Amino acid sequence: MSNAPVQRTPTLLSVVAPVYNEEELIDAFVARASAAVADYDYELILVNDGSADSTPQKLDRIAQRDPRVRVVHLSRNFGHQAALTAGLEHAIGDVVAMIDADLQDPPELIRDMLAQWRDGADVVYAVRKEREGETAFKLATASLFYKLFRKLAQVDLEPNSGDFRLLDRKALDALLSMTERSRFLRGMTVWVGFTQTAVSYERDARTAGETKYTLRKMLRFSLDAIASFSHLPLQLATYIGLISATIAFILIPVVVALHFAGSYLPGFGSLTIAILLLGGIQLIALGVIGEYVGRIYDEVKHRPLYIVREERNRPANGHGGRGPLVRAGLALQPGQPEEHVHERVG
Numbered sequence: 113m114s115n116a117p118v119q120r121t122p123t124l125l126s127v128v129a130p131v132y133n134e135e136e137l138i139d140a141f142v143a144r145a146s147a148a149v150a151d152y153d154y155e156l157i158l159v160n161d162g163s164a165d166s167t168p169q170k171l172d173r174i175a176q177r178d179p180r181v182r183v184v185h186l187s188r189n190f191g192h193q194a195a196l197t198a199g200l201e202h203a204i205g206d207v208v209a210m211i212d213a214d215l216q217d218p219p220e221l222i223r224d225m226l227a228q229w230r231d232g233a234d235v236v237y238a239v240r241k242e243r244e245g246e247t248a249f250k251l252a253t254a255s256l257f258y259k260l261f262r263k264l265a266q267v268d269l270e271p272n273s274g275d276f277r278l279l280d281r282k283a284l285d286a287l288l289s290m291t292e293r294s295r296f297l298r299g300m301t302v303w304v305g306f307t308q309t310a311v312s313y314e315r316d317a318r319t320a321g322e323t324k325y326t327l328r329k330m331l332r333f334s335l336d337a338i339a340s341f342s343h344l345p346l347q348l349a350t351y352i353g354l355i356s357a358t359i360a361f362i363l364i365p366v367v368v369a370l371h372f373a374g375s376y377l378p379g380f381g382s383l384t385i386a387i388l389l390l391g392g393i394q395l396i397a398l399g400v401i402g403e404y405v406g407r408i409y410d411e412v413k414h415r416p417l418y419i420v421r422e423e424r425n426r427p428a429n430g431h432g433g434r435g436p437l438v439r440a441g442l443a444l445q446p447g448q449p450e451e452h453v454h455e456r457v458g
């Protein structure tokens with residue numbers, strides 16, 4: 113594995129969870145997550161992703177009782193990956209775990225992940241052995257997505273690994289230095305490299321509430337993932353174009369020959385087909401290009417990924433995480449001593 117000095121101990125463990133309309137579950141989650149990491153100095157960062165139910169009030173109440181629970185209220189719903197990023201940017205621990213707040217990821221597993229981290233792993237991801245209580249449709253589409261992603265992207269993403277993972281500070285800083293807008297965090301944590309290890313677990317069914325991922329969101333998410341890790345769809349448009357052009361070129365002499373042989377029936381059937389075919393291919397190619405141009409436009413605008421409305425239990429020294437640093441393009445340089453960064457943020 114790694115040749116770095118082994119057996120590290122965390123000074124502060126950050127547990128980051130995005131929360132969106134989880135009023136039925138949030139108390140249970142906080143209780144279970146807090147119990148799971150009680151042996152460590154920890155902060156639990158809950159990012160309220162613009163919940164419209166009683167979640168925000170519940171979060172404030174929890175934060176009032178327990179100073180280790182930090183709450184970041186976003187100004188509206190920015191989506192799972194943006195909320196997760198917000199949490200990661202606010203974390204100040206030297207080890208950070210990200211976990212879903214719906215108790216589908218067992219918080220107790222963080223201890224196993226920490227054990228791996230102690231032995232020198234910088235990125236520990238949880239791989240689900242089983243996915244209970246999810247629809248056959250979700251399982252099938254998820255499996256299809258992972259297969260496709262593996263084929264298209266140059267990132268070796270473990271199938272069935274969600275966003276439940278644990279990162280060392282240096283891996284997290286590397287991750288946060290990636291300022292792209294369409295974020296596929298589970299691919300990005302693999303992309304940063306360092307020493308990666310997996311731990312496996314059984315994914316529980318949601319005990320309450322329902323999935324916040326609609327089919328549309330899931331499709332959008334998969335497209336984002338593939339387009340931000342692969343150029344193949346763009347190249348695919350070229351290939352399809354080339355193939356159809358070749359077919360057309362072959363057909364020209366065939367048509368001419370048929371004409372002179374006298375057996376050519378002037379029919380607009382074939383013409384119509386050709387026009388439809390080529391038109392279709394061109395539209396597909398345009399659409400693919402549009403997908404990337406849209407992405408370029410999004411990146412160029414350089415809008416913040418999320419906007420914070422309010423924060424609860426922000427650390428007293430005013431050091432609320434690395435967010436503004438990264439957004440200002442001042443992300444941690446490789447090899448830069450940690451202390452230095454802490455000073456700059458303060």
Ligand code: UDP
Nearest residue numbers: 130131132161191192212213214323324325
């Ligand atoms: N979530 C969020 N913003 C959203 C959608 C989801 O913060 O727009 C949170 C949600 O509260 C949960 C986690 O992201 O803690 C995963 O969402 P969900 O369980 O709905 O996804 P699934 O497990 O079905 O893939």
Ligand code: MG
Nearest residue numbers: 212214216323
């Ligand atoms: Mg879930």
